[in-house]
Amino acid sequence: MQLQGLTNNEVNERINKGLINRSTVTKTKRIREIILENVFSVFNLVITSVILFLLYFYITSGDERLLYDTIGTTLVISLNTFIAVYQEIKAKRALDKVSLLLKKEVKVIREGKESIIDQSDVVADDIIALERGDQVIVDGEVIESNKMEIDESLLTGESLPINKQNGDEILSGSFCVSGNGFYKAVHVGDNSYANRITQTAKKFKLNLSPLQVKLNFIVKVLFSTAIFLVILEIIRTPGGFSDLDFVRRISTVMLSLIPQGLVLMSSVTFALGIYRISRIGAIIQKLNAIESFANVKIVCTDKTGTLTQNKLAVNRITPLTGKFTVNQIEKLLGTYAKLSSDKNATLRTLEIYEPDNNAAVTDEIPFSSENKMSLLQLSINNEQLTIIFGGYDILNERSVEKNKAEEIFEKDGLKIYRNLLFGVETSGRSLKEIEENLDTVKIEPLCIVSITDQVRDDVMDAINLFHKNNIEIKILSGDNAYAIQAVAKEIGWDIKDEELVTGSEIEQVNDTDIFRVIMQKKIFARLKPEHKLRIIKTLRKEKIYTAMIGDGVNDLPAIKESDMGIAMEEGSQITKEVADIVLLKNKFALLPSIFDEGNKIVNTVSSVAKLFLTKNFMVIYLTVLSMFFAFEFPLTPRRVSLINIFSIGLPSFIIALRNSNVSKLTNFTKELFSFVVISAAIIVGASYIGQYYTEKISGYTAEDIQMVMLSVMIFITSINFLSVVVHKNEKNMRLYILYAIGLVTLYSFLALTESRFILISWIKTFYEISFLQNQYLGLTAAIAVISGVILFALQLFRGKFISNKQ
Template sequence: MSSLRGLTKAEVEERIKRYGLNVVPEKKESLIKLFLKKFTGLTPYTIEAAAAISFVLGRYVDFTVMVALLLVNAVIGIIHEHRAEKAVELLKSKLRVVVRVLRDGEWTDVPAEYIVPDDVVKLKLGDVVPADGELVTGHLIVDESALTGESLPVDKNPGDKVYAGSTVLRGEGVVKVTATGVSTRYGKTVELVQVSKPRLIIEEITASITKGLLAADVFFIVLVAIKLVMSRTSFLDLLPFTLTLLIASIPIALPAMTTITLALGSIELAKAGVIVRRLEAIEAGSMMDVICLDKTGTITENRITVREVVPLSSEYSERDVLLYALLASEDDSKDPIDRAVLEAAKEKGVSKQGVEVLEFRPFSPETKRTEAIARVNGVEVRAVKGAPQVLAEMDKGLDKSRYETLIKGMSSRGERPLAVGVEKSGVFKVVGLLGLYDKPRDDSPLFIKEIKEMGVKPIMITGDNVYVAKTISGVVGIGGRVVTLKGVPREEIPSLVEGIDAFAEVIPEEKHDIVVALQKKGHVVGMTGDGVNDAPALKRADLGVAVSNATDIAKLSASVVLTKPGLRNIVDIIKLGRMVYRRIVVWSLNKVVKTFQIVYFVAISTLFLGLPVLTPTHMILMLFLYDFVTLSISTDRLRPSKKPERWNIRKLVTISVVLGLVKILELFLALYIAIDYLALPLDQTRTFVFYVLLLSGLFNILNFRETGWFWSSKPSLTVALSIVGDIIAGTVLVYQGWVIPAIPLHAVVVGFLYSVAVTLMLTDAAKIMAFRLFGAV
C-alpha cells in the first residue's frame, strides 16, 4: 500500500480521520478561568479590598465605581489577550514546516501537520523531522538534542528510527512515517513551531519604576494617615482613602498596554513580510546597534555566475575552456556551479552537440572535482573541473607562479576561481580558470546605507576568502577592514570584533563566537542567516533573522523570519521596534507624571487642608477614564529615533520628577482658583480638581509624545478619538453630577480653559526645557 508510490489521496484522508493531524494540541484555559484570573494580583486585590471596605461603610457609589473598574479592566484584558492570541496563531500558521512527501507516485510539498502514518518522506540537510519514522534509504546525521539533551549528532542508517523534532545536519534519506502528533516521542512536550512570550526588558524596567513610585507613595500615605488621624478622621473613612492612593501608584494598564503594543507590532510586521517568532525581537530591533550579515544569499543573490573565462595558453580558447567545463557538468544538476557553467556555455553558444559523453563522475568532497570521460572529435578525453589547488597538483608542467597570480587577481575582484583541465593521451593539463561570482543583491547597497544612517553598524560574515570578502563588503558599502580568525584563539576574539567591517573564512562556531564577543562588549547584536551552520548564532543573537530561503532549523532558531527576498524588511523591524519603544516610553512618562499629579498632589494638599482634596470615588473614576485612554498609545504614530534606543532610568525619572513638580504647582493654582476665585464648596472643589486633573492628564499624552512642541506631529486617529471621547465623558460627568457632585457651567468652562492653557502651553514649554537640559528619553 505504502510502497515506492507512497500513499494515495484516499489513504491519506482515511489516516487523518483515524489518527488526526500531525500536531500536538495545546492546552488552553477556559474563558471563565482566564476571566477570573483578571481579579488576582496586587492591583485587583488592592481595588477589591477598597471596594469591600466601601461596601461595609455603606459607600455604595464608591463600591459600584470600583467594581465597574475591575469588570471593565478584566473584559478589556480578555479581549486584547484574545486578539494577541489570534495574532500569534496567524504567525504560527505562516511559519509552516513543509515536507517533501511521496503521494500517488509523485513527490510533492506538504505542510508537516498533514503527514500521516505510512507516508514516505524525503529528508535533506536543514530539514526538521516532521514525525517519528524509520529510515528506508540513504544516510543521515541528525541532531536529537531537543529530545535527549545530548549535543553530539547521531548517525542514522537504513532501519534506524528517526524522531519528530530532530534536525538533519548532513546527508539525505527517505523515511517511512510510523507515528504522528501526540503518538510521537515528541509527545506533548514540544511543538514543531513555537512562538514564545518571554518577560521583556521593557516590562522589567517599568516594573522597577513602579516599585520606586510605590516606595515614595507609602511614605506620603503614612504622613497623610497620621495627619487625618490627628484630625480625628475615623479609621473606616481613612482606610478606603489610603488604599485608593495606593491604587493610583500601580500601573493597572501596563499588562494590557504591553500585550496590545507588541501584538499590533507583530501584525504590522507580518503585513510587511516579517514573521515574529519571539516578541523580544521587537524590543531587540529598537536597541540593536550592530548587525552581523551572512554574505551568501543575504547580501548577495546566492546565484553563482561565470564572470570571466581565462585560458592559460593560446592552445585553448575561451570556448574550449567552457566546453571542457560543460562536459564536467551535469545537465539536470541542482548544483549552483554546474548551473553557472551551463548558463555561461549557453550564452556563448557552446554545447555538447557532436560530443559523446561516455562516463560522468559527480563531485566528491574527497577529490574536490567533477570528471567526465567523453569523445570529442573522435578523441577520448577526460574533462575535469574543480578546486584550483587540486587540479594544480595533477598538472606536472603547470607554471605555478603565473597560475597563483591569476588566482589572486580573480580573488581580488571578488571572484571564486574554478579550474578546468583536460587529459589527452594520458597527459593532464589545466587549460583555464573560470571566475565565479555571487553578485550582490541590487537592494544591498541601499539597505547598508539606510541602517548606517539609523546608527546600526553592519558587519559581514562569510566563509569566503579575504579577497572576496573585501570586494563584496566594499561594493555594498560596508567597508574594507576585513580580517580572518584563522589561528586566532577563541579568548582573543573579543579584542578583535570592534572596528572590523567583515570577517572572512569563518567557520560556523566562529559566527557564534563573534556574536557572543560583540554582546560582551555591550552591543545589542543582530544576526542574519539561512543555513544549519547559522543556527547557533541566530539563536544566540539578540535579533536572529532567518532570510526567506532559510532552512527549517534556521527559521526555528531565529526570532524573526523574512518571507520576502532581500534585507529591506530588517529596516522595517528596526523602525517598528523603535516606534514600539517610543510608545512604551511615552506611556511610562505619562504614568510617572500622573502619579505625581494624583498621589503626591492629593497627599500634600491633604496635609495642608486637613481634609482629602479627592475622595476614593474621584480617584478610582479618574484612573479608569485615564487608563482607558493610555491604552490607545499602543496605536500611536510616533517617529522612530534616528539611533538605537537605550533605557536610561535615571534620565526618565529625572525628567518625570521635574514635570511632576510643574504639574503639582499647576494643580495647587487650580485649587486656589476653585476655593478663592470660584468660591466653590468642598464637594464641588473636589469635582473641579478632578476635572482639571483628568484634562491635564489627557493633554499630557499629546505633550509627551513629542520632544518638541505638541503640534509637531499628529497623533493616530485612535489616540485623538480616545482623548476627545474622554474629555466629553468627563465634562458630562462633572456638569451633570453623575457619580460625583456637579459643578456649575462657568466652573466647567474655567476648568477646561485653565487645563488647556497650563498643560498645552506651560507644561509643554517645561517639557522642551527639560529635554534640552537632560536629553530626550
C-alpha cells in the first residue's frame, strides 16, 4: 500500500493552528539570557559592592574624590558590560548565521509524492522518511519499518540500538543506524522530546577548552588574592576606615585585581576567530572550537569520505565461480543495488549494472557498521535466492571457497583496493533465523568487487601541518588494512605493516595494554563504532587532547566522545549535528587555516593576558611594599582606570584586531607568568626610583611624587606592550611601534599642558593628572627610557631562554 501523507490543504490547516516544527529553543543563548548573565556577573556584583562602598563614604564625608571615584568606576563597569554583551550577541549571531549554511532537509510524503522540505516546515501528522544516518527531527510513531534500528544514546545514554516496529514511539534527537522506514510526526516544535530536554538542560553550555581552563584558574587566583590583600590591609590598619586615603587604597586594590577586562577580551578574540573562519568555509558550532583545535595532540580520522572524496567506482569484478556467467553476476549486482533499501555510496557504484526487472524483495537484513554485511532475499521468476554483500575479509571467513578466493586475491594483487565479497547464502534458512546469529551464514562466493576512491587533493597539506606541529595522526577505518595503507601511500604517507592493527586484534587487548597499542599503531582497520569509541576514550583517559574527523554514522560515537569533533558537509546528518566544526564542501584544506586561527587566538589571549597581569602584579607589588615597608602607594581608583586605558585597553584591542602570530605556544602558563613577574617588578622598581630622585629635588610635593611615579609607569608599560607583540614573524611591528608612540604622545600632552579647554581640563581633573613640572620631566624620561630598554632586553632573553628549554 502506497503512503499518501497529508494534502496541501491539511498542511495549511496545521500551519494556521501552529502545529509546525518551529522552535524557540536554540543551541546558543537568547539575547535576554546574555544580557542578564553579563549584567549580574560575579565581577559586576563585586564591583557594584565597591561602588556602593565608595558612595557610602562620600555621603558620610562629602569628599568629592570619592564621588569621582564612584562615577569613574561606574563608567568603566558599564562600558565593559556593554562591550561584553555586544560581543557575545555578535558571536551568537555569527554562530546562528553560519549554522544556517547547513541544509537541514527531510523527505516527506505529501499528496502521495515524495518532497524535500526544510525540517522547520514539517507539520503534525506529516509522514517522514528515515534512512540510515538520518536524525529523527520530531517525536513520532513508526508507520513502516524495514529492519529499522534507532540509536537513542544522545538522549538516554543507552548504547544499544533499538529495533523499531510499526506503531512504536520514536523520539526526536535519536537517529537511524540501520534499515529505513517512515514515521508520522506527533509532537513538533517546542513540544518535541529533544527540545524539552534542551530547555531543561541548557545545552548551550560549553565544555571548557584548555585555554579557558587556564583563564578560569587565573581569574580565581587573582580574585582570591584581591580579597586576601584587602582583608590583610584591614586587619593591619585598625580604625583605618576613618582615613579616606585608606578607603580609596583598598578600593583600588579590589578594583585592580578583578580581571573583568581579561575575560572580556578573551570573548572578543573568540568572536573574531569565528568570524574569520566562517568567511573561508567552515561552520563553527561552538564558541571555543577554533582555539580547542590548536591544543590537539592526536588527530584520529576516518578514511572514506574524509581522506578520500567518497567518489567510489568499481575498478574490477573478479569472478570466483563457474556456476554463474559474468553477465549473470553483473545482473545480480545491479538487482542488489536497485532493490536494497541501503542507498550508500558503495551500493551506488553497482548501479552501472543492469538489474533483473523480474526480481522482487521478500526480506532483507540491512547493512550496519556492526556487522559490515547485508543480505537480500529475492524472488526471481518464482525462485528464492538469498544474496549477501559485505567486506571481503569478513565474509570470506564464512565462504565455502575460502582458500580459492584467497589464492585469486593474492594472485591478482587485490589488496590495494577496497574489496567486497558478493555471494549466495546457501544454508536455506530464513533471514529471520540468520539474523539471530550472523556468524553462522554459509556463503557460496560469486565474485570480489574491487572499489577505488579518489584521494582528496588537499589532504597532504593538512597531514604535513600535523607532522610539522608534532601532532600524531591515526586512521580509524572500517576498511581493510591494506586498502587504507594504499591510500596513505598515495598521499605520500608511508606506513609500515607493523603499524597496522585490526578491530578483532583490538578486542583481544586488555585495558592495561590498550594505550600502549594505540600509541604504537597508525592504521586501525576493520573497526566497529565501539572500537573507535574505545580508542578515543582511552586517549582522553590519558589526558591526551584528541580530535576525531569523520563523516558517517559509524564515526558518531567517537566524534561525540572526542575533545574536538570535525565533520564533513556531505557526511551524515547526525554526525554534523554533534560535531564542533563542519567543513563546508568537504574542504580538508581548511584544517591548516583553522589550526593557524586557533594558534592566533591562543597567542592573542596570551598577549592580552600579559598586559592585564602585568598591571595586576604591579598592584600586588605596590600593595605589599606599602603595607609592610611603608612605601608610597601612588594609585587611586581613577588612576588605575587611566593605566587600564593606556597600558591595557587600547593596546589589547589592536592586538586582538591585528595579531598575525600563528606559531604554536607550547606552555601558556610558564610563558605568561615568567613575563609578568619580570615586567611588573621592573615597572614598580622604576617608579620607586622616580620617587627617590624626586625627593632629592627641592620644593617637591606629594602630588609631584605621585605624578612622576604614574608617568614612569605609563611610559614603561608602552614599551612593555612592544615586548609583548615582538616576535620574528610579526607583520605589524611598525604599526605597533607607531601605536605605542601615539599612546606616549597622548599621555604626555595631558601631563605637560595646562590647557584651559573645558574638556581637557575635565579629563585631567577626573583622572587626577596633575601638571608634570619641568624639573621632573628629564628625570621621568631618563628613568622610563633606561628601565624600558632593560625590560625589553630582559624579555627578549627570557623568551629565547624558554624556547631553548622546550
